[in-house]
Amino acid sequence: MAINVIQSVKLEDNLNTLVLLDQTVLPGKTEFLDLTTQEEIWEAIFELKVRGAPAIGIAAAYGVYLAAKSSAAENVDEFYQDFKKAKDYLATSRPTAVNLFWALDRMERRLKEETERNKDVEALKNALLEEAHAIRDEDEEVCKTIGEHALTLLKPEMGILTHCNAGTIATAKYGTALAPIYLGTEQDYNFKVYADETRPLLQGARLTAWELEQAGVDVTLICDNMASIVMKEGKVQAVLVGCDRVAQNGDTANKIGTSGVAILAKHYNIPFYVCAPLSTIDLNCKNGDDIEIENRGAEEVTAKWYSERMAPEEVNVYNPAFDVTDHSLITAIITEKGIAYPDYQDSLKKLFD
Numbered sequence: 027m028a029i030n031v032i033q034s035v036k037l038e039d040n041l042n043t044l045v046l047l048d049q050t051v052l053p054g055k056t057e058f059l060d061l062t063t064q065e066e067i068w069e070a071i072f073e074l075k076v077r078g079a080p081a082i083g084i085a086a087a088y089g090v091y092l093a094a095k096s097s098a099a100e101n102v103d104e105f106y107q108d109f110k111k112a113k114d115y116l117a118t119s120r121p122t123a124v125n126l127f128w129a130l131d132r133m134e135r136r137l138k139e140e141t142e143r144n145k146d147v148e149a150l151k152n153a154l155l156e157e158a159h160a161i162r163d164e165d166e167e168v169c170k171t172i173g174e175h176a177l178t179l180l181k182p183e184m185g186i187l188t189h190c191n192a193g194t195i196a197t198a199k200y201g202t203a204l205a206p207i208y209l210g211t212e213q214d215y216n217f218k219v220y221a222d223e224t225r226p227l228l229q230g231a232r233l234t235a236w237e238l239e240q241a242g243v244d245v246t247l248i249c250d251n252m253a254s255i256v257m258k259e260g261k262v263q264a265v266l267v268g269c270d271r272v273a274q275n276g277d278t279a280n281k282i283g284t285s286g287v288a289i290l291a292k293h294y295n296i297p298f299y300v301c302a303p304l305s306t307i308d309l310n311c312k313n314g315d316d317i318e319i320e321n322r323g324a325e326e327v328t329a330k331w332y333s334e335r336m337a338p339e340e341v342n343v344y345n346p347a348f349d350v351t352d353h354s355l356i357t358a359i360i361t362e363k364g365i366a367y368p369d370y371q372d373s374l375k376k377l378f379d
């Protein structure tokens with residue numbers, strides 16, 4: 027049964043509009059945003075209207091293309107200045123997911139390579155469009171391959187816990203941590219998925235539960251503080267999570283709460299797998315201490331998710347959007363190039379050979 031998954035980031039056929047699935051109104055509403063300017067795309071990334079490391083990279087690639095396309099520059103130097111201004115601006119939208127910077131840097135490399143060959147501004151614009159499409163198309167293939175590698179570690183009927191949303195809407199298609207769930211469902215693995223709601227923004231409750239329900243997967247929503255009991259009761263045989271940045275020693279930044287899940291998995295002797303496209307592995311980061319953790323606004327914690335306020339208006343709030351799971355807690359890091367096991371200092375580097 028082929029899974030029918032929604033596309034969360036798409037450049038419209040007119041090539042002037044980036045169409046984004048607005049992830050802040052799911053699951054109640056399925057709405058799409060038509061964005062044309064770098065400012066609109068910056069805001070969509072910052073406000074998590076488009077979210078998930080790979081999806082952020084794809085949106086930024088199309089965003090910098092659209093900005094460059096609107097440039098009135100008549101020579102390559104002016105055009106490059108316009109491109110660089112947009113690239114540097116989009117790079118300020120969120121700090122943790124390395125895919126944002128990986129995608130923007132890749133777009134700049136393509137522009138420089140193309141400029142070596144061609145000084146025609148229109149041709150350079152077309153080269154940027156080509157590269158943005160390639161980033162998106164490759165991500166779909168990468169996610170599917172991650173799913174195939176991950177599936178070799180799983181068995182039919184397994185209970186799987188996941189945290190946040192590393193699903194199809196966080197990528198070009200399939201997702202990373204949810205890719206094996208989708209592929210397994212197509213092969214009747216009949217997984218039982220436990221989705222952490224993932225406070226404060228509830229990506230698990232609002233997005234993962236929604237995605238998997240749509241795909242006919244057996245998904246059970248739990249509060250974050252229930253992860254221990256489902257593990258203790260033997261309901262979970264594996265944990266699968268995504269990532270936003272993996273350091274060269276395997277320390278992994280992912281949605282806040284992930285490190286707690288990893289500690290629980292270690293305690294209950296349950297394998298903890300990180301699903302990581304190579305585009306999310308940052309060998310420039312020695313370890314987790316080198317990863318900038320985004321801090322977000324108080325209202326995300328105190329906001330009205332119900333009819334009444336969640337907490338006193340003026341209460342002090344600490345709202346780190348991510349945390350770092352120590353490499354010692356990670357059983358394996360599953361990539362499109364294969365599965366990396368400790369010692370990650372060596373195994374991750376080998377994936378790039």
Ligand SMILES: CSC[C@H]1O[C@H](OP(=O)(O)O)[C@H](O)[C@@H]1O
Binds near residue numbers: 074192193269270
């Ligand atoms: C394949 S998505 C990876 C990662 O991105 C999410 O963060 P956010 O929702 O803030 O963009 C989450 O950490 C996912 O695991």
